[in-house]
Amino acid sequence: GAVVSQHPSWVICKSGTSVKIECRSLDFQATTMFWYRQFPKQSLMLMATSNEGSKATYEQGVEKDKFLINHASLTLSTLTVTSAHPEDSSFYICSARDRMRGNYGYTFGSGTRLTVV
Amino acid sequence: SQQGEEDPQALSIQEGENATMNCSYKTSINNLQWYRQNSGRGLVHLILIRSNEREKHSGRLRVTLDTSKKSSSLLITASRAADTASYFCATDLGTPLVFGKGTRLSVIA
Numbered sequence: 001g002a003v004v005s006q007h008p009s010w011v012i013c014k015s016g017t018s019v020k021i022e023c024r025s026l027d028f029q030a031t032t033m034f035w036y037r038q039f040p041k042q043s044l045m046l047m048a049t050s051n052e053g054s055k056a057t058y059e060q061g062v063e064k065d066k067f068l069i070n071h072a073s074l075t076l077s078t079l080t081v082t083s084a085h086p087e088d089s090s091f092y093i094c095s096a097r098d099r100m101r102g103n104y105g106y107t108f109g110s111g112t113r114l115t116v117v
Numbered sequence: 118s119q120q121g122e123e124d125p126q127a128l129s130i131q132e133g134e135n136a137t138m139n140c141s142y143k144t145s146i147n148n149l150q151w152y153r154q155n156s157g158r159g160l161v162h163l164i165l166i167r168s169n170e171r172e173k174h175s176g177r178l179r180v181t182l183d184t185s186k187k188s189s190s191l192l193i194t195a196s197r198a199a200d201t202a203s204y205f206c207a208t209d210l211g212t213p214l215v216f217g218k219g220t221r222l223s224v225i226a
Binding site: 041042 | 150152160161162205214216218
């Protein structure tokens with residue numbers, strides 16, 4: 001089945017530093033990838049949608065200069081949290097849509113726990 | 118923005134009992150999907166039901182969809198302790214999946 005690899009699974013960083021999270025589709029091409037953020041015991045909130053080769057579309061209230069998204073290939077999207085602060089601590093999850101399966105082909109990564117100290 | 122609203126927010130049952138979770142949504146959909154999330158982990162796709170389907174089964178899972186009421190239910194039969202997790206419904210409107218708030222299910226052995 002379709003597999004999405006997300007790395008790292010957890011990261012601790014100091015305030016002011018930047019952290020990059022990778023989301024990779026291992027056995028399919030993902031024309032579209034999605035980035036979600038999840039606070040403890042809450043739902044997933046969509047942050048942005050990225051299409052291969054074009055700029056990401058950010059949801060209202062998400063700072064695009066803080067959360068840099070790059071989708072340079074059909075199998076890789078990255079989320080960089082720039083100048084991280086403690087309030088950025090959260091669980092980040094990516095999702096990739098298989099271009100061959102259309103609306104029935106969403107696969108999620110295992111998530112990244114970010115802790116900013 | 119969130120579309121799905123799960124009910125109840127939390128559910129605690131004994132092993133062997135059935136667990137029913139409900140999801141309501143606001144707009145027309147292409148399909149509705151249910152996902153499971155173990156604490157601190159990613160999402161696992163459980164089942165997808167299309168807008169023209171009314172019921173679907175997969176193992177111990179049974180999903181219903183009522184488009185006139187804009188609601189869906191997930192039934193887990195003969196629950197096991199390993200079913201303890203959060204369950205989310207997600208609506209597909211041809212755009213990114215929109216998730217509900219989830220139901221936290223605890224199955225007590």
